[in-house]
Amino acid sequence: MMETVNLEELVYRTGLYLPIEVDRYVGLPENTTVRWGSPLDQTQPIVTRLNRPRRSPSIPFVGIAEATMLKAFRKTGLSMQRIRPAVQALRQKLNDDHALLSERLYTDGAEILYEYAEHADGEAMKLVVARNGQTVMTEVIESYLQRISFFDECRTPKEIDLTLRYGGVHVSVNPQVNGGVPTLKDSGLAVGTLMGFLEAGETYASVAAEYGLDPGLVEQLAMCA
Template sequence: MIDRFSDALYTPTEVARYLTLPASTLRGWIAPADESGSLPLVTAETTTVPGEARVPFVGLAEAYTLRAIRTARIPMQRIRPALEQLARRDQLRHALASERLFTDGAELLLDVADGASGEEAEAVRQLVVVRSGQGVLHEVVRDYLHRVTFEGGYAQVIPLPTFGGAVVVDPSRSFGQPIFASSGARLDDALDLFKAGVDVNDVADEFAISAEELQQAIRGHMSLAA
């Protein structure tokens, strides 16, 4: 059984591709902010072997949430202090993959800010406040995190943005590789058959998915390959 917190399933390149992120952005999230002991934003093993899987499922979930926050144009220098305060005061490991961020969101962060001081407290508060007066975390939850399925308090199933909701990753199925949400069929298997020249409708029937789902997957795959 795969451990979603420790078993390395993906290379950084794969995570960046699944989430349509620049590879350099993901590398920055995996690396510590500086030499002062700051923790990486995305969980990954250290390895010197090129192309080796380094990122566990929880790291993919963390990157997914960071992608959402990045879309909301929140500076990374506001995110790191908030996460470090969560870890120090609440012992909340992998906060970006936690259901508590989904359910408690801004309230959790404001509580953390109350226990911090100086620049760290201000950075945490600014992560919550936006121009409209609503919480940034509320906006992120609405647009992204509600699509995630949680189990045991942490992300379990994540939709891959490129594929229009048709494709997900789930560490309990197909070793965490992309699958169709409706049938559990492996994305790569369906794409291989299509690339071999089999008609879209026949491929869809073979893997118990709709032609529309397959076409979404094909479009997503082509956009990643472009």
């Protein structure tokens, strides 16, 4: 029981990231997480954000997982202005405050979003360019949801695969590893550690030699970090 409590505390109630860090790690435009993590018109935020002092980490691990899924919404063509009400509709239909992480998201959840996009405010929004739009949207959402692994005993996010974000380098974030910062899956090295040496003037080759890495991998990380 204690392990479950600690897990919930770590994933849901521990601030790990600044909003700007979530933007950078997930690959979102700057200030996106600030907007998504703020209430609007008496509606709840669509990214979990804790009440923390200014400049203190306020986004828990569940928040970066939600931001990952929200990026999938943008990939389907759903506009920034439509994402917030779409998430609210999804939460109500699935009766789940963390509906963005639900397995139902790419089944009936995807259908809900498609219907919302077609009929919200009486407008026919351009959700996707393909004719079989609903199928495409389901595939996009499923591909993003599969990047998040969960603890088997509950639907609590455990790790997020950021390989595509880092140009094919195997990088992930895990709240139990390096405080949740992007980490090389094969070596356990924090990406920020490598970038720190580069910012101090070290070369790709010297950093790679220090940690037994391929210089091309270090260069790829530097291009994407």
